[in-house]
Structures are given as C-alpha cells and as structure tokens.
Amino acid sequence: MEKKIAVILGDGIGPEVTQQSIKVLDAVAKHYNHKFHYSFGLMGADAIDKTGNPLPDETIELCLNSDAVLFGAIGHPKYDNDPSAKVRPEQGLLKLRKSLQLFANIRPVNTFPTLQHLSPLKAKNLEGVDCVIYRELTGGIYFGAKNLSDDGTTASDECSYSAAEIERIAHLAFKAAQKRRKKLTLVDKANVLETSRLWRKVVQAMASQYPDVTVDFLFVDNAAMQLIVNPKQFDVILTENMFGDILSDEASVITGSLGLLPSASVGNGGALFEPIHGSYPQAAGKDIANPLGSILSAAMLLDHFGLHTEAAKVRSAVQWTLDNSFVTKDIDPVNFYFTSTIGELISDLV
Amino acid sequence: MEKKIAVILGDGIGPEVTQQSIKVLDAVAKHYNHKFHYSFGLMGADAIDKTGNPLPDETIELCLNSDAVLFGAIGHPKYDNDPSAKVRPEQGLLKLRKSLQLFANIRPVNTFPTLQHLSPLKAKNLEGVDCVIYRELTGGIYFGAKNLSDDGTTASDECSYSAAEIERIAHLAFKAAQKRRKKLTLVDKANVLETSRLWRKVVQAMASQYPDVTVDFLFVDNAAMQLIVNPKQFDVILTENMFGDILSDEASVITGSLGLLPSASVGNGGALFEPIHGSYPQAAGKDIANPLGSILSAAMLLDHFGLHTEAAKVRSAVQWTLDNSFVTKDIDPVNFYFTSTIGELISDLV
Ligand SMILES: CC(C)[C@H](C(=O)O)[C@@H](O)C(=O)O
Numbered sequence: 001m002e003k004k005i006a007v008i009l010g011d012g013i014g015p016e017v018t019q020q021s022i023k024v025l026d027a028v029a030k031h032y033n034h035k036f037h038y039s040f041g042l043m044g045a046d047a048i049d050k051t052g053n054p055l056p057d058e059t060i061e062l063c064l065n066s067d068a069v070l071f072g073a074i075g076h077p078k079y080d081n082d083p084s085a086k087v088r089p090e091q092g093l094l095k096l097r098k099s100l101q102l103f104a105n106i107r108p109v110n111t112f113p114t115l116q117h118l119s120p121l122k123a124k125n126l127e128g129v130d131c132v133i134y135r136e137l138t139g140g141i142y143f144g145a146k147n148l149s150d151d152g153t154t155a156s157d158e159c160s161y162s163a164a165e166i167e168r169i170a171h172l173a174f175k176a177a178q179k180r181r182k183k184l185t186l187v188d189k190a191n192v193l194e195t196s197r198l199w200r201k202v203v204q205a206m207a208s209q210y211p212d213v214t215v216d217f218l219f220v221d222n223a224a225m226q227l228i229v230n231p232k233q234f235d236v237i238l239t240e241n242m243f244g245d246i247l248s249d250e251a252s253v254i255t256g257s258l259g260l261l262p263s264a265s266v267g268n269g270g271a272l273f274e275p276i277h278g279s280y281p282q283a284a285g286k287d288i289a290n291p292l293g294s295i296l297s298a299a300m301l302l303d304h305f306g307l308h309t310e311a312a313k314v315r316s317a318v319q320w321t322l323d324n325s326f327v328t329k330d331i332d333p334v335n336f337y338f339t340s341t342i343g344e345l346i347s348d349l350v
Numbered sequence: 351m352e353k354k355i356a357v358i359l360g361d362g363i364g365p366e367v368t369q370q371s372i373k374v375l376d377a378v379a380k381h382y383n384h385k386f387h388y389s390f391g392l393m394g395a396d397a398i399d400k401t402g403n404p405l406p407d408e409t410i411e412l413c414l415n416s417d418a419v420l421f422g423a424i425g426h427p428k429y430d431n432d433p434s435a436k437v438r439p440e441q442g443l444l445k446l447r448k449s450l451q452l453f454a455n456i457r458p459v460n461t462f463p464t465l466q467h468l469s470p471l472k473a474k475n476l477e478g479v480d481c482v483i484y485r486e487l488t489g490g491i492y493f494g495a496k497n498l499s500d501d502g503t504t505a506s507d508e509c510s511y512s513a514a515e516i517e518r519i520a521h522l523a524f525k526a527a528q529k530r531r532k533k534l535t536l537v538d539k540a541n542v543l544e545t546s547r548l549w550r551k552v553v554q555a556m557a558s559q560y561p562d563v564t565v566d567f568l569f570v571d572n573a574a575m576q577l578i579v580n581p582k583q584f585d586v587i588l589t590e591n592m593f594g595d596i597l598s599d600e601a602s603v604i605t606g607s608l609g610l611l612p613s614a615s616v617g618n619g620g621a622l623f624e625p626i627h628g629s630y631p632q633a634a635g636k637d638i639a640n641p642l643g644s645i646l647s648a649a650m651l652l653d654h655f656g657l658h659t660e661a662a663k664v665r666s667a668v669q670w671t672l673d674n675s676f677v678t679k680d681i682d683p684v685n686f687y688f689t690s691t692i693g694e695l696i697s698d699l700v
C-alpha cells in the first residue's frame with residue numbers, strides 16, 4: 001500500500017512524540033512492504049512564530065492532498081494570558097478541523113492494567129472501564145458567531161446546530177455502538193438548551209434505525225459525575241463540541257493513562273490523528289514526554305487505512321513495553337526511559 | 351431575631367429532606383430565642399402538576415417578601431425525555447434565580463473524614479481538599495436568546511456576558527479568597543470563546559484591587575482534569591454559568607459526600623439555600639434520602655442571617671451524627687437510619 005501522510009509536529013512536546021510515531025510507521029512500512037510518504041506542515045504557535053499565521057494555506061493544501069494527517073500538539077502559554085491577542089495557536093487547529101470537515105472526534109477511553117496504580121480512582125471504580133467518546137467537532141459554540149461590543153464591555157458566542165450536523169456524527173456513533181456493547185448515551189443539557197433539545201429529538205428519531213442499540217440520555221452535569229462515580233456504565237458517549245471537550249478530558253484522566261490515549265478526528269474523507277494530551281511546554285525538548293499517545297494514534301491511522309494487522313502489531317508492541325516496564329518518566333519517575341528510546345524500542349518490536 | 355423564610359419543597363426527595371431542615375431551624379429558634387416564619391411556595395414539577403406553571407407568580411412574590419428561601423430539589427424524568435415539552439420544571443428554578451437576581455451560586459467542596467471511604471478517589475488524591483466554587487448563575491447560555499427554526503431543523507442558544515455581570519460575582523469571589531487561602535482560579539475557554547476572553551480581561555483588571563490574592567487561569571477542559579488529579583490545588587474557583595454547572599457537579603462527587611453538600615445562591619439582597627443533590631425520584635417518599643445536604647444548607651442560611659454561633663452548632667451536630675455512625679442508607683446501606691430520624695436527632699443536638 002502507498003499512502004501520503006501529512007505531518008504537523010506542532011508545539012511543545014508535539015515534535016518529539018510525533019517523531020517516534022514516524023519511526024514506528026517507518027518500521028511498519030518496511031516490515032509489511034508499504035510506502036508512506038510524509039510531508040510536513042506548520043500549525044499552531046510554531047506556525048505563528050515562523051509565518052505569523054496559525055494555519056498557513058500550504059498546510060491546508062498539504063492536508064487536503066494527503067490520505068491522513070498525523071498531528072502532535074498545539075498551544076503555548078504566551079498566548080493564553082493575553083485576552084486581546086488577535087492571533088492564537090488554537091485558531092489553526094479549529095480552522096484545520098473545519099477545512100477538512102473533521103466533524104467527529106473519537107476518543108477511546110480504556111485502562112491499561114499495569115498502569116492502574118496511576119489512576120486517581122480506586123481500583124473498584126476503574127474496573128471494566130471501556131468506552132469511546134464521539135464528540136462533534138465542527139459545530140456548536142466553537143464555530144458560532146462571536147461578538148465583542150465596540151466599547152469592549154459585552155461579548156457573545158453563539159451555539160447553533162442543524163439536524164444534519166447531528167445526524168452525520170450520530171450515525172457514526174450508532175454504528176460504533178453496534179460493534180461494541182450496543183449502548184449509546186447522548187449527553188446534553190436538554191432541560192436548558194434549545195440546541196440540546198434538537199440533539200435529543202434527532203437522536204431519538206434515529207434510534208429506530210438501530211434497534212439493537214439501547215439509547216439513553218444524560219444531562220451534562222450528571223455525566224460529569226457519572227464518569228467518576230461509575231465510568232464502566234458507558235459504552236459509546238455522543239455529545240456536542242463544548243461538552244465533548246470537557247468530558248473527554250475528564251474521562252482521559254480517570255484511567256491514569258492520559259499520556260497513552262490516542263484520538264482520531266474523521267469526517268468526509270479526511271482524517272487526523274493526535275494524542276489526547278496537550279503541548280506541555282515545560283517538558284518540551286527534554287526527551288521525557290510519553291510518546292505512546294502519539295504512537296497509539298498512529299495505530300488508529302493504520303486502522304483507518306485498513307491495515308488492521310499492522311495496527312494490532314503496534315498495539316501489542318506498546319503493550320509489551322508497558323508489561324516490561326519500559327516506560328517514560330510520567331509513568332515511573334525513578335526508573336524511566338527517554339521518549340526516543342521508547343520510540344526505537346517499539347519500532348524494533350513491530 | 352425574627353425572619354421570614356420562604357420554603358419551596360419542590361420535587362422528588364425535596365420535601366422530605368427540607369422538612370428535616372425545618373425541624374432543625376425550629377430547634378435553633380427555640381434554643382436561641384429567634385422567630386422563623388415559614389411560608390410555603392410551589393415550584394418545579396410539583397407546581398406544574400398543581401397549577402400548570404413551573405413558577406407561579408405567588409411563589410415569586412413570596413420569595414421577594416422573605417428574608418431567605420429554603421429550597422429542596424427540582425426535576426422529574428417525565429419531562430426530560432420529551433424535547434418538545436413546552437413547560438419544564440427547571441424553567442421555574444431558572445426564572446426564580448433571575449427574579450431574585452441570584453447571580454452567584456456558592457458551593458463549598460470539602461471532605462468529611464469519616465466518609466472518605468465513600469469517595470471514588472484514592473485517599474492521597476483527596477487529602478486537603480477544601481475549595482469553594484463561585485458559579486455565575488443568571489447569565490451566559492442559560493439565559494441568552496434561544497431559537498428553533500420554523501421547520502425544526504436548526505436550533506441555537508446565545509451565550510453573552512457583560513463586564514458588569516462578571517465584576518459583581520468576581521468581587522464576591524475575590525473577597526471569599528481573601529478570607530481563605532488567597533487563591534482565585536478563573537476557569538474559562540479563552541482560547542476559543544469571546545465571552546471567556548471578556549471574563550479573563552475583567553478578572554485580570556480587577557486583580558490589582560486584591561493584591562493579597564493570587565489569580566490564575568485555567569481552561570475548562572484542563573480544570574475538569576485537575577479537579578480529579580489534584581483537587582487540593584484549588585481554593586476559590588470562579589466560572590461562568592454553564593461551566594460552573596458541570597464543574598461543581600464534578601467536584602461534588604470527588605469527595606464521596608454528594609448527599610452532604612450544601613449551596614447558597616446570593617445576589618442583590620435575595621438568597622436561596624439548597625442541597626447540591628437532585629430530586630432522585632426513585633427515592634422519593636421512602637424516608638431514606640440523606641437530609642444533611644439540606645440541613646447544611648440551612649446552616650448557610652443561618653450564616654446569611656449573621657447567626658454564626660447557631661450555624662456552627664448545626665454543623666457540629668451534623669458532624670456528631672457522622673462520627674457516631676448515625677447515617678442514612680446512601681452512607682451505610684446495612685446499618686442505616688431514616689431521613690426523619692436523622693432530622694430529629696440533629697434537632698435534639700442543636
Ligand atoms: C486546543 C483547543 C482549541 C482544543 C479544543 O478545545 O477543541 C483542545 O482542547 C482539544 O480538545 O482538542
């Protein structure tokens with residue numbers, strides 16, 4: 001198989017973790033006789049520093065002309081505390097999601113048995129946790145009209161959704177549920193928001209097309225509690241953009257394996273793969289970041305190409321490193337290996 | 351002291367827990383020579399069932415003419431799964447907040463040492479947790495323009511904030527921080543939302559008026575993680591309405607004492623006190639609900655009246671019941687006492 005992969009290293013620890021994924025993909029290509037062609041594009045704080053633009057047109061072009069995008073991380077604190085900054089790294093990522101129509105962000109949340117001691121939750125609350133969050137990614141309050149009054153004293157953001165936007169991601173979530181434990185939970189705030197009531201109506205109406213899937217509904221405040229108190233009740237969680245941002249990050253820490261969690265953003269053709277974790281500028285350049293979130297994202301990329309054997313091989317190599325205590329500093333602050341060492345080890349194993 | 355208290359029993363377990371608070375307030379009145387006059391008003395599903403209106407005008411009148419409102423709980427599942435219902439219980443509570451201008455919801459989050467085994471978190475993550483959440487309660491997406499297109503296929507909700515709305519609650523939060531550990535954390539999504547950037551700008555500008563308070567800023571997705579991973583870092587958390595709804599519920603379960611947590615909603619004069627927990631229809635009428643959230647809300651009400659000795663007395667009575675294992679079924683499913691028994695016990699102790 002021959003594929004074009006656009007690579008965006010991004011900010012902070014983005015470059016060093018993504019480089020490990022490239023090593024692993026190269027090893028997969030060699031071993032299984034594929035050709036992966038990488039082209040590199042700029043985005044985020046890195047792109048602002050180099051071009052003044054968080055997402056140069058060339059990067060969009062590059063991604064549109066590739067079969068998939070592999071992305072590191074975005075964001076730098078120097079932009080966060082200046083509310084009047086006109087250009088922000090995150091604008092790049094939001095524009096890329098929109099340009100590639102990546103309307104569904106998919107985040108599997110599962111536990112790694114050897115790492116359970118790192119979880120903030122008690123073992124009994126963690127047992128059996130295995131869910132996946134489908135977060136709408138190109139609509140809602142993220143992309144609605146924004147306004148700041150001329151005198152700067154009133155601001156607004158609009159949240160809007162159409163039935164079509166809800167349906168396309170809901171179909172993906174229903175199908176995922178059919179292949180899993182056949183339960184779909186829509187998280188919304190239908191007791192307050194008009195958009196949430198539309199979500200509920202659309203999803204209720206679609207349920208009859210998926211008779212084997214049990215659908216239930218949960219208010220977002222209750223979902224934020226249930227994710228901690230009883231996370232194993234969830235199979236597929238479907239939710240809108242802003243709620244998904246909050247809940248998927250919340251879900252990612254309960255297992256204690258934040259550094260290991262991958263994500264895929266998919267839509268009409270395009271697909272982007274990135275670890276859940278942020279850009280952690282404090283760790284950047286130190287070769288200590290955990291590359292497994294990125295490497296497992298590369299495994300999702302292989303699945304996306306239909307290379308399931310290869311993806312499984314990467315996952316079992318990752319599992320082997322965990323089982324044999326080849327881990328980065330976030331997992332074991334005393335006996336740890338460097339980012340690059342773990343990358344090489346996994347490349348050797350696939 | 352002579353005070354008028356409006357009582358709204360509300361839905362589900364609301365009535366039975368609130369009745370325990372009244373017992374306790376009566377005992378306080380007797381013991382310390384105060385007069386509390388109660389008047390009862392309808393709100394929520396109960397009000398819809400009886401009057402067709404989730405908040406009859408008489409209830410608003412009653413509350414406006416009282417010194418404080420003691421409230422039980424709101425909501426019934428029969429309204430939740432009908433997205434086209436025109437009348438919903440929650441509308442009553444939202445309208446009451448607006449009518450009384452209760453712009454700040456205050457939720458203390460602390461641990462009860464004898465109950466730590468109930469927390470989903472490991473003991474080391476819980477140690478030293480003691481924070482309070484200031485949630486804006488009469489603005490944001492809850493109260494912005496809502497729209498559903500005529501054909502029912504597009505919906506929108508507007509989130510808007512003015513600097514004045516932000517300032518009035520921020521002053522309360524800064525003052526609370528001054529009396530506590532002197533740290534204020536603003537939670538927002540300033541990397542995406544215009545309203546969040548206004549929050550950040552306004553709070554940054556106010557910081558110089560409170561030089562003894564350290565201010566920091568956290569994105570809401572990160573806050574959802576930090577509350578679980580390292581909750582003790584927080585002192586006062588300040589945030590907008592929707593984020594506050596999610597985070598305060600999330601925070602309430604980490605300690606394992608959801609049934610014990612009180613809240614106060616305050617504003618220009620008016621004040622409403624209610625437990626954090628919901629209406630739990632499954633438990634309604636069974637005399638098994640935990641009345642401590644309501645009773646500790648009554649303690650906050652006493653503080654609001656300036657009756658600090660009395661409030662402290664109620665809190666130590668509550669503590670005594672916990673220390674001596676006089677607890678409801680949620681705390682000990684085997685050796686438990688009834689709601690009404692706990693209420694009487696605490697009344698006897700004050
Ligand atoms: C960086 C930021 C704009 C982004 C988001 O809020 O979507 C991030 O938090 C994420 O979840 O991918």
Ligand SMILES: CC(C)[C@H](C(=O)O)[C@@H](O)C(=O)O
Pocket residue numbers: 191192221424425440443595
């Ligand atoms: C009942 C509901 C409208 C309410 C809210 O969302 O504000 C509740 O969840 C709360 O937090 O008091």
